[in-house]
Amino acid sequence: MELAINARIAHLESAARSISRQIDRTEFFADMIDWNSMTIEDCRLISMQEDHLAETLAETEMELDFRYEQLCFTAH
DSSP: OHHHHHHHHHHHHHHHHHHHHHHHHHHHHHHHSOGGGSOHHHHHHHHHHHHHHHHHHHHHHHHHHHHHHHHHHHHO
């Protein structure tokens, strides 16, 4: 079971790093956008993407916390 937990932790850590990079790229490109030339729908879609990435990262980090606790519990 410990091996499975460690594998899941490694996967979640990798996913969290990937999502963080996606958020950084989205924020970088958002800074370069001429928002005045964008439609309201374009702005809404970009905002939704950022919100989705932030929510996904939060969920990943919550599961990571759970898996860390689970790993500590199985060690005792």
